[in-house]
Amino acid sequence: MKGVSFLMKELIGNCSLCGKAIYCLDGFFNGVYQEDGKIVCFDCFEEIEGGQVTGESTYKE
Numbered sequence: 001m002k003g004v005s006f007l008m009k010e011l012i013g014n015c016s017l018c019g020k021a022i023y024c025l026d027g028f029f030n031g032v033y034q035e036d037g038k039i040v041c042f043d044c045f046e047e048i049e050g051g052q053v054t055g056e057s058t059y060k061e
């Protein structure tokens with residue numbers, strides 16, 4: 001680990017579902033852009049992925 005105390009933390013926006021702040025941490029985006037341009041955090045994204053199929057990730061037969 002290097003440069004931990006100087007981590008780049010840039011506020012990108014808020015989760016469109018739960019309102020949690022989403023940051024870009026040292027180049028790592030702390031959320032997911034939806035196709036409609038909204039941003040959601042990883043927690044909400046997992047719920048979305050579990051509830052409905054988006055894109056070509058998973059299929060339920």
Ligand SMILES: [Zn+2]
Nearest residue numbers: 015018041044
């Ligand atoms: Zn969220």
